[in-house]
Amino acid sequence: MTDIDLSGVFPAMCTPFDEDERIDFETLQTDAQRLETAGVDGLVPVGSTGESATLTHDEHVQVVEAVIEAVDDVPVIAGTGSNNTREALELSERAADAGADGLLLISPYYNKPEQRGLVEHFRTIADAVDLPQIVYNVPSRTGRNIEPDTAVELASHENVAGYKAASGDLGQIGEIAERTADEEFAVLSGDDALTVPTISVGGTGTISVAANVEPERTCAMVGAALEGDYARARELHRELGPLFRELFVETNPIPVKEAMQIRGYGPARLRSPLSRLADEYREDLEAVLADLEGESAVDGVDASDDGAAVESDR
Template sequence: MTNFDLTGVYPAMTTPFAPDGSIDHETLADDARRLEGAGVAGLVPVGSTGESATLTHDEHVAVVETVVDAVDDVPVIAGSGSNSTREALELSRRSAAVGADGLLLISPYYNKPEQEGIVEHYRTVADEVDVPQIVYNVPSRTGSNIEPATVEALASHDNIAGYKAASGDIGQISEVVERTREEEFSVLSGDDALTLPVISVGGDGVISVTGNVEPERMVALADAALGGEMDRARDLHHELGPLNRLLFAETNPIPVKAAMEIRGHSSGALRPPLTDLTAENRQALEAALDELDATREESLGLEPAEGA
């Protein structure tokens, strides 16, 4: 098993599309290199932020391969979950075969298995695919919750290395940390706005939507919090607060793709049934990004740009 430290900021990457709706692999590779250069700990393509629900399996694997080929020094953790154990196993095998260093598996959605079924689902994939895997709990999308005792049962598996916490329930997340402290197991926030609270109760970082747009600030926030510089971490947390809220004002990844377009990173195109960000929210997003741009040098301790 390939081991790596699941600590820090892992952007949940968007998938850029060309005008004809096909995947824009050149822009995808450029984006992976941009994020790597910003100091992130790793990259997470083809999760829900990557519109995996609208990709064919071949497109899914091709995105993973492009990201793997684009970067040099950071792990690539491929989204490979499904509500079908057989399909999750297929996507996991294929993602690992093209070089994914790890896997992120959403819990089975819609069919809402019992906790025993969730355990069997994850163990089946972990038994068959020998790379580190992250259990992903996001009840708002799946319709079911992975209970802390279930995470504890999974954490002892050699290939189950972490947990992405997107329940919004800090008490539950804290309990997961408590129950897994004796294992080599990472707890990562799945909500950008809860990055600081999750780290404060013993979490290890974040799988981040905001990290696509403000990777340097997210890295600085996580580094400060993990290093015990809580005043600095709180300052960054509040600087990013308006953006964090706006990126979830409509269904993810609608706002973040608009933000990527505003920043000049991609076209912002979405696949149906997702629709463009409303004019009101886009205006608010532009204002928030302008404010972050205006305070970037001071916030990150950078030298003023030449001619500024």
């Protein structure tokens, strides 16, 4: 297995669609390059934010290949999870063949396996695919929590390199970080609003939705927290807090795609059954994005012409 550094900021990328709901590969690659230039530490295409649920297997692989082709020096971690172990294994093998540097595997949804079933599911893929793999816990989407004992057991596998935490339970996240502290195992926030708290209890960074819109500022916040400068991290968290909230007023990625269109980074189109952001939320989102275009309250971060923040020492 090739090791990758799972610390820092990893945007959960959107998948742009054209007017015919086909993947807009040109915009996808431009976006990947924008994020790399902004200083992110890796990219995560075809996850929940990338509308993986409505992509065919071939489209999954094509997106992964396009992002790999677009970037120069950041790892690409492909979302390859499924509620069908065989399907997740096939997607993982195809992503590995395409050149992905790592995998993000959501826990099986809908069929709600017991903890022993979760262990078997993830181990089956880890045994077969020699890439660093991140186990993704998001009970709000899957209906099943990956318990700390399960996460710790999985961490002993050489190919299970990390845990994306989106349970909202900081106590549980801290327990997993504590109990895996002696392993080569990363605990990453999967909830933008909990990124700084997660790092404070032993986390290593974030797989972030907000970083699609504000990559430099998110990198500055995470970098400060990882360096132990929590005063600066808190200020940046407070600047980004309204955005964190607006990006989840409706199901992700509905709001972030709208934000991407407002900023000129990509279209807001989604595949059915997802729909465009409700009109009642758009004005507030526009206001938050406009506010973020002003000068940062924190030294070292300035607004750029397109509204992104630039950290001077990154």
